[in-house]
Amino acid sequence: MEEIVRINGLQKKFGKFQALHDVSFTVNAGEVVGFIGPNGAGKSTTIRALLGIIKRDAGEAKIFGKDVWKDSLEIHKRISYVPGDVALWGNLTGGEIIDLFIKLHGGGDKAKRDYLIKRFELDPKKKAKGYSKGNRQKVGLIAALSVDSDLYIFDEPTSGLDPLMEVIFQEEVEKFKNTGKAILLSSHILSEVERLADKVVIIRQGKIVETGTLDELRHLTHSTVTLATEGDVSAMASVNGVYDFTQKENQATFSADNQYINDILLEATKLGVKKFESVPPTLEDLFMRHYEG
Template identity: 60%
Template sequence: MTILQTIDLTKKFGKFTALDQINLQVNEGEIYGFIGPNGAGKSTTIRTLLGMLKPTSGTAKIFGKDTWKDAVEIHKRIAYVPGDVNLWPNLTGGEVIDILLKMNGQVDKKRRDVFIDRFQLDPKKKCRSYSKGNRQKVALVASFSRDADLYILDEPTSGLDPLMEHTFQECIKEVQANGKTVFLSSHILSEVEKVCDKVGIIRQGKIIETGTLTELRHLTRTKITVVTKEPITNLEKISGVHQVTNHNQEWNFQVDTEKLGEVIRYLSSFSIVKFESMPPTLEDLFMRHYKETKQAGGAGHA
């Protein structure tokens, strides 16, 4: 079942096109990673999904409802965490959490207290004294304390330390285990790689790749280190082999994933003594796309 979908979603500010025919589909129970550098169009997409911006053209739907016309109904079933949380300075963190929960008609004090404890938040302090990380924790506690059907998270771990990032990752896995759906916008590739089932990569307001991590890894390269008894000849001429270096007969290079079998067969004829491979990461894919863009003379936009 489709929870979130955009079809040719376009948003223009004057002559500037911030979103250019964005197509997304997020299904029930998925954790969908929406990645791109700052200024690629992630937050504009999310503001449109939340009904804060009206699309110039195209459609955006959540739970089958129009995100602009039916925003009030949609908001009853979603939880949202922004990347930069602003709180009422004279209220305590606990008071803000309770206000946010009451606005949605849900105050499960036991559940709230569990998340306050897990995120190690002091709810008695005034919000004016909170660091960025603690302000982020307030929003995360309020979000996870709700029984929402869709969690929209825009750079949610901004300002958190590594321990709290791990807690966050546990929380969204638990949300998924309960059949809920998560839309996670981030530029932290390692975070997306750890928790997401599918990813969409946005660049200059356009979606350039979507798919599961397995599908996307076919588009990038595996790093290989190999030592052989006999000198390897013509390695750089083999189809799919890139960036070959040789130091004291230890060869390092990259291989297009689909050519890996052929390259290993070729190497075996030189009597392999040592062989190490490192699977391609999301970061490899990401950097490859952006490198190609820069070479083509492109640049990112807000």
């Protein structure tokens, strides 16, 4: 796969505060990378460094093989960006602002623009000063999705949108992914990242604490197993790899270490299995693993 974004050992300080410590990850063509972490973890600082808005203190940051600081003008011709709080010109209408953004980028698809305005249910004739936060976000999203870019960077893009509009955004992003576009999605909505992302990067206090596909990361934590047996299910509580065992009549629920699933199954069959359900951890489970406490 073609590498679109490369960040290696990125560091940034604000005074004495170290905002980023050796941040490293990549984004490839046709890939959605979910960049997650709470407020203050370093997501927006990383994105601002990628966009050439702030200068990094150390490390490497490249888009399309070009340096994000030295070659920012060339890079920006091929990217679209939507921040978490879109600022607009109050006396212009939403439609005028979308057209201005598209023109600044260098040309977009008018039919796509009209399709997206209808899809996101935006009134393009209304002045921006009368828009809610959600409608301001729609303006930014419509403008970004109306142009043909090779990389789309979204920083909390659905902030202020209702659940129906979030789904529409997700559907449009999936279309871009299927055409080979690269997408960096920073979001606090874990279900959104779980649906869209091929790879997840978890940042905590300016450091990358986990990176990989969801399947790869799920090996690092436990599945939730529901088991009903003909024999006494309480015997499963002492099996290697079983944690947080709870029992109601002859059905048990417990966490299972994935590397011991085969052993757990073998022991369960000795009791006569009536029901066995194993649910892999969600992205939220993986996320909380790094943030609880």
